[in-house]
Amino acid sequence: MDYRKKLIVEPGTKIKLRDIDPAFHGKHATHEAALTDLQKEVARLTQLQYLLYAEKKHALLIVLQGIDAAGKDGTCWHVLTAMNPQGTTVTGFKQPSEEERAHDFLWRINRHTPALGQVGVFNRSHYEDVLVVRVHKLVPREVWSRRYTQINDFETRLVDHGTTIIKFFLYISPEEQLERFRQRLEDPHRQWKISDADYKERAYWDQYIAAYEDMLQKCSTSYAPWYVIPSNHKWFRNLAVSRIIADTLEDLGMKMPKPTVDLETIRQQYHAAATTASI
């Protein structure tokens, strides 16, 4: 299935998240049934990232957003273990530091955009400035409401430089979030992560959904589309995300660069070295 067609937010359209089933899982019924496809996508990602790294004509920026426990960390790990770590960077954007707050909201983001040949993953991003910032009224409406255009302008600049931008909104149901909180609560290895705010934020669910819907409508563009990934099933989320990335990279028509040296000359150097007893 072409998940790009199925899961894209068509530029300019208003979507209602309640019309999307966060438990959607495509044709496979279980993780086990999807394993072969998952491995296939991982292999494609490995090969395509190598091409991107070698060719150095494109950069790839992957943006991950989603409510707490939606699976941003897990998605990062899944996508990046397919790739050579030398060509990738993950940046997690938390509450801005004092220095970051003293600059415009895109200043800290701009410093972490991937260079040509590189893959950058943003675990949370500049979109927090129209999400948590809006929901908790950290800046007035006239400030955050101008940011959609500012974000689109910023992303246009990145695209003009050769960056491919793919944005994933990981969508889970409130029941699934609650279940994941419960698992965390009973897992001694993850209890340290639990914050008092986890449950308090749930009271803002509807406001978050409204903010997500506006973000998706206003910032899904032809050059930097948003995809809504049904994420109740982690394995489906991983499959959809990796296939969308692989399909997008494949469309770039990247080619292995030609050798910068004359291979015949190098072969002669090799034979000269190989026939020298001592080196």
Next chain:
Amino acid sequence: MDYRKKLIVEPGTKIKLRDIDPAFHGKHATHEAALTDLQKEVARLTQLQYLLYAEKKHALLIVLQGIDAAGKDGTCWHVLTAMNPQGTTVTGFKQPSEEERAHDFLWRINRHTPALGQVGVFNRSHYEDVLVVRVHKLVPREVWSRRYTQINDFETRLVDHGTTIIKFFLYISPEEQLERFRQRLEDPHRQWKISDADYKERAYWDQYIAAYEDMLQKCSTSYAPWYVIPSNHKWFRNLAVSRIIADTLEDLGMKMPKPTVDLETIRQQYHAAATTASI
């Protein structure tokens, strides 16, 4: 086998690389025979990095040096696929930029040291400033010869902050390097990487060995030891490196941090949320 004991450069001792067999491979005869042990070390690394990330009391800096084709990239990949990419960064240090050259040699290095909770891998490092810089006489002897002390002072500061430093010199024979060049020459996916300098650098082999030996003697310290890793066999190199890292991390006695919240209160919040029909 305790590879730390076997492969460490004892602080203050002068080592002769020619006394070390780059084809050493421990008790296993083949890659297949070593697979179980390799997987065991990967699992240890995964668990220990999670602890480091959770506890945030230590940072880990891994320094990789070695002649061209010694396997620095492959080692990076092997070690880092065991770890959550959110807690890791690889920095490749190439020829310094104009801005970097306008600063002291540790300026660019310092910007990439890992924060507490993070793992940083340096693919080449500040040691290039006593290696290639020395061999090709890019600065006078009185400049590079002072750098050993400056490096030790710098590393002391990192260690004082909570950084564990492990330095690996990946050691291959000239014959093995030649064989790897040959493979690269015949592999269409890697021909683009071939540089005219590859063979020219081989003429400096002995000078490099002398520079490596000085670096190992002067900068293997109790707080930031160098290990010489026999690297003709890639699988042995991976096994030795990952075991040394895991053993070193284990000695830190890291503990999962305690929850910052009262779990009973959170459980009540969970039950309150779970019994609310709508959210």
